[in-house]
Amino acid sequence: MERRIKKLQDLLKEEGIKAFYVSNPYNIRYLSGFTGTSAKVLVTQEKAYLITDFRYREQAESQCPDLEVVIAGGSASQDSPLAFIKRTLNAISCDHLAFEDEDVSVASYMALDEALEIDLVPFSGAIEVLRQFKDEEEIALTEKACEIAVQTYDFMLNEVKVGMTEIELANAIDFHMRSLGASGVSFDTIVASGLRSAMPHGVASQKKIEQGDLITVDYGCYYQGYCSDMTRTFALGDPGAKLKEIYAIVQEANRRVSQAARPGISGQALDAVARDYISQAGYGDAFGHSLGHSIGLEIHEAPNASPSYDEAFQVGQLITNEPGIYLEGIGGVRIEDDLVITEEGNRILTPASRELIIL
Numbered sequence: 473m474e475r476r477i478k479k480l481q482d483l484l485k486e487e488g489i490k491a492f493y494v495s496n497p498y499n500i501r502y503l504s505g506f507t508g509t510s511a512k513v514l515v516t517q518e519k520a521y522l523i524t525d526f527r528y529r530e531q532a533e534s535q536c537p538d539l540e541v542v543i544a545g546g547s548a549s550q551d552s553p554l555a556f557i558k559r560t561l562n563a564i565s566c567d568h569l570a571f572e573d574e575d576v577s578v579a580s581y582m583a584l585d586e587a588l589e590i591d592l593v594p595f596s597g598a599i600e601v602l603r604q605f606k607d608e609e610e611i612a613l614t615e616k617a618c619e620i621a622v623q624t625y626d627f628m629l630n631e632v633k634v635g636m637t638e639i640e641l642a643n644a645i646d647f648h649m650r651s652l653g654a655s656g657v658s659f660d661t662i663v664a665s666g667l668r669s670a671m672p673h674g675v676a677s678q679k680k681i682e683q684g685d686l687i688t689v690d691y692g693c694y695y696q697g698y699c700s701d702m703t704r705t706f707a708l709g710d711p712g713a714k715l716k717e718i719y720a721i722v723q724e725a726n727r728r729v730s731q732a733a734r735p736g737i738s739g740q741a742l743d744a745v746a747r748d749y750i751s752q753a754g755y756g757d758a759f760g761h762s763l764g765h766s767i768g769l770e771i772h773e774a775p776n777a778s779p780s781y782d783e784a785f786q787v788g789q790l791i792t793n794e795p796g797i798y799l800e801g802i803g804g805v806r807i808e809d810d811l812v813i814t815e816e817g818n819r820i821l822t823p824a825s826r827e828l829i830i831l
Contacts, residue, residue, distance in 0.1 A: 473505050473538040477520045479602055484517050490566040491516045492595060493557070493584070496575040498769040499599040501697060504536045513539070514557055516564060523553050554587040561590065570595035604766065604774055605788040610698060611812055614767065614790065617700035618810050618821040620652045620693050625704055625824045629831065634683050634708060638663040642676035645691055654693035658701060658771045662690035669705070670804040672761055672796060686711040686719075686803045692771065699767045701792055702822045703808030706829040711803070718797040719805045719828045721753045725795040726807045726826060729763065729777075733791065733811050733818040739781030746795040747779070755797045758804075764792035767810060789813045 480503065484492055494500055494513035503513055504522050508531055511524040522539040524532050532541045544553045551559065561569065571584065573594035584592060606614065627648045632641055642661040649657065664674030666685040674688070681687065685708050692701040705719065725746040732745045743763040750759045762778030767790055775783060777791055785791065791813065796806035810821040 473503060473536070475607075476503055476602060477515065477538060480515055480599065481517055481520075483598055484515065484570075487595075489517075489570045489593065489595065490564060490568065491561055492570040492598075494572060494599065495580070496572050496599070499572070499603075502599060502603055502769060504539050506532055506535050507697070508532065512553060514560065516560070516566070518564075521556075521560070523556060554583065558588050561588065567591060568593050572596045572599075600774060603768055605786065606768065606790060606812070607788070610768065611788075611790075613696050613698040614700065614810070614812075615821050617654070617658075617693050617695035617698050618702065620649050620654050620695060621691065621700040621702040622822055622824045623652055624648050624691070624693075625702070628689060629706065629829060632681065632687065632708060632831065635680055637678050637680050638665055638668075638676040639678060641681065641689075642691075645689070649691075649693040654695055655697075656694050658692040658694050658699040658767075662688065662703075664688045664804070665708075667801065667803060670798045670800050670802065672798055672804070672806065681708060684709040684711060686715050686805070688804060688806055690806065690808065692767075697769055699769070699771050700822070701767050701771060701808065701810060702824070703794055703806045704824060704826075705805045705807060706831065708831050710830060714799075715803050715805065716828065718755065718758075718799065721750060721755060722795050722797055722805045722807050723826055723828070725749045726793055726809065729793045729795065730809065730811065730818065730820060733785065733793065733813065735787050735813055735815065736784050738784050739775055739777040739791075740779060742777040742785070742791070743779055743781070746793075750795060750797060755799075758797045758799055759795060760798070761796070764794050764808075766790045767792065785813045787813055787815055 492515045508528040514521045520539045522536045523542045544556045568591040570593045574596040642663045663676040665681045665687040668674045669686050669688045688705045690703040764777040766773040794808035798804035811818040
């Protein structure tokens with residue numbers, strides 16, 4: 473955490489910002505390691521404070537050795553959080569406070585403005601840029617979350633049965649990931665079977681899974697704060713020639729992206745690897761979403777792989793590789809992997825089979 477705080481402080485110095493009020497819970501965790509639900513972080517050019525209340529004293533002192541833990545607002549003898557911030561800013565002759573304008577509500581902004589009586593400077597996105605580049609610990613935690621997802625794929629292939637509902641399968645998947653050490657799911661598990669597989673985000677329903685259904689399952693978990701995000705499509709019985717055809721196209725698009733992902737390629741160019749291949753196969757209009765996004769503390773982070781994202785990937789960034797084809801009234805296919813960009817190219821964190829498995 474010390475290294476992350478130092479990078480942020482260097483940025484504050486470059487921007488001429490004396491103090492930064494961090495309110496986004498994911499950014500608080502990134503800077504401090506704190507997993508409680510009530511805290512703010514104040515970063516000056518020289519110090520960093522985690523401001524919380526009495527309930528979290530022991531947790532904060534254990535989890536946040538690189539920040540000064542401030543217990544505020546719990547009793548009449550303690551400063552309120554805003555009073556502590558004001559006193560701290562006065563001590564360094566600070567006449568402004570940067571804040572995360574994309575996170576702070578109007579009510580919170582008004583409270584800051586009234587209590588501090590200084591200039592409030594919008595400064596969203598700074599920590600999110602730092603979060604794009606995962607260190608070794610972050611990659612290891614993400615890899616563990618992906619390992620749980622991969623192991624769960626084997627489980628679901630044995631668990632799925634004709635007559636069970638999509639929700640029943642989703643619940644079994646979610647519980648199994650927890651049994652393997654996940655703290656929770658990283659988003660609502662998608663199970664879309666039969667004609668519903670043409671819905672890219674077909675959240676699990678009461679539909680019963682039938683013989684001959686193609687089943688798309690998009691799922692992931694949290695492990696110590698970091699996400700996995702994986703999709704596989706398989707069949708319960710023969711799905712028919714058309715769906716086998718589009719499966720082969722999506723599988724090849726996924727393979728080409730995994731070969732192409734490397735430092736220096738832009739998100740736009742990587743998206744085009746899959747999009748151009750699917751278009752040449754005659755299904756361009758059926759691939760209606762971007763190729764991928766990054767993951768980390770949140771399930772959707774920058775950078776992205778999309779037609780409009782022209783920034784180049786760099787070592788240490790993560791990206792999902794999730795091409796798909798969706799045909800209304802027929803069905804759909806998506807195959808999704810999580811990749812980490814390396815000096816040599818990339819490493820796939822979700823090495824589950826991408827072959828069409830027919831049960």
